[in-house]
Amino acid sequence: MDLRIFTEPQQGATYDTLLGVARATEELGFSAFFRSDHYLHMGDVDGLPGPTDAWITLAGLARETERIRLGTLMTAGTFRLPGVLAIQVAQVDQMSGGRIDFGLGSGWYAEEHSAYGIPFPKEKISRLEEQLEIITGLWSTPVGERFDYTGRYYELSESPALPKPAQPKVPVLVGGLGAKRTPALAARFADEFNVPFASPEDTGRQFGRVRAAAEERGRKASDLVYSNALVVCAGRDDAEVARRAGVIGREVDELRENGLCGSPAEITDKIGRYREAGSERIYLQVLDLSDLDQMELVASEVMPQLD
Template identity: 75%
Template sequence: MDLRIFTEPQQGADYDTLLKVARATEELGFDAFFRSDHYLRMGAGDGLPGPTDAWITLAGLARETERIRLGTLMTAGTFRLPGVLAIQVAQVDRMSGGRIELGLGAGWFEEEHRAYGIPFPKERFGRLEEQLEIVTGLWGTEPGTTFSYEGEHYRLTDSPALPKPAQARVPVIVGGHGARRTPRLAARFADEFNIPFASPEETERQFRRVRDAVAEAGRPADALVYSNALVVCVGKDDAEVARRAAAIGRDVAELKANGLAGSPAEVVDKIGRYGALGSTRIYLQVLDLDDPDHLELISAQVQTQLG
């Protein structure tokens, strides 16, 4: 089971804080550092010092880390034109020596679009499909040839389709809870399917839908990695769990029901339930980025038990 650290910087984190967490991620043996792609805080807190841009952050981390993989859950399709996004991701992949992964979603948080003057189209899923076609098409175009595309939302004419990523294929992550269109997109474009904040029961249903879509698309059954994203709150004892839950404004019982919370043994046991459903990767949503002891505990007493 791969464990990845997943952060939500829009809640209040500058680049230096993210760098500390990314370096701890690397030093403590986790597989990857991922971040959200949002420009406005959600829920409680003041959001200070303000948002950071996902791909600018990852470009910096690409030069200041050596081993861990880096990526987004999920880049908002509404924030970037697909041709520009293909260039950005390819460049950062080269800066990292081939350690980038792209999670790409339709975008959903309308309020942040209003706050920063970003258009929020009514029809976003069709745009996402075209974005996936364009980004993967640009990367897959042979050097010396051009890429053209004409869709309902985007048109590209004789693009040189440069630069190319360092990796032969940048892993693409598609995710969500949608019952029909999401599995179809994952089967067509994804290297990984991720379901965020889902119970084991919800996970089982959605994984089955995606596997069925993969089979219908004629891809091998094991063509995709299946993963979960879950909030994490681990403590050596009940008091420490309660302290960490309070720090992120959450209830312990709710966290145990909907995330990975409790003692290391409890968390290992629940991760095992997801593993039994076919999940081989867990994104640990770490909401308090000023608690390095939390990551150390997870590394020492959870990760070591998962093999």
């Protein structure tokens, strides 16, 4: 089971804070540092000092880390035009030496769009399909050839389809719990499919839909990596678990039900249930970015049990 770190900087984090978490991610042996792509905080927090941009952050981290993979869960398709986004991601992949994983979603948080004057279209899934067609098409166009595209929402003419990522193929992540269109998009475009914040039972059902959709499209279901994103709240004893839950404003019982919460042994056992559901990778949503000790606890007492 592969463990990755997943952060939510819109809740309040500077670049330096994120750099500290990314360096800890690398030093402690986790395989990747991921972040959300949001411009407005959620819930009862002030969000200070304000949002950081996902791809500017990852560009900086690309130059300040050496081993870990870097990516987004998920880049909001509403924030950037697909041609521009293809350039940004390709450049950051070059800056990292080929360590980018690219998660793209439709965008969903209406309030952040109105807060920063970003259009929030109704046809988000249809737009996402065109965005995936364009971005993957630009990257796969041979150097020296041109890329043209005419869709309902976007049109590209005589694009040189440059720059290219450092990797021959940037891994593409698609995720969600939609029963029909989401599995179809994953089957067509994804190298990895992610289920966010769901039970092992719901995870297994959604993975089954994606596997079926992949096979219908002529792909092997095993061509995709299957993953989960889950909040983590680990402690050596009940008091430490309760303290960490309080810091992030959550109840212990709710976290035990909906996330990875408890002692290292409890968390290891819960991860085993996701493994049985077909998960191969867990993104640990770390909500207190100042608590590097929690990451060390997971790395030293959970990770070795998952080999």
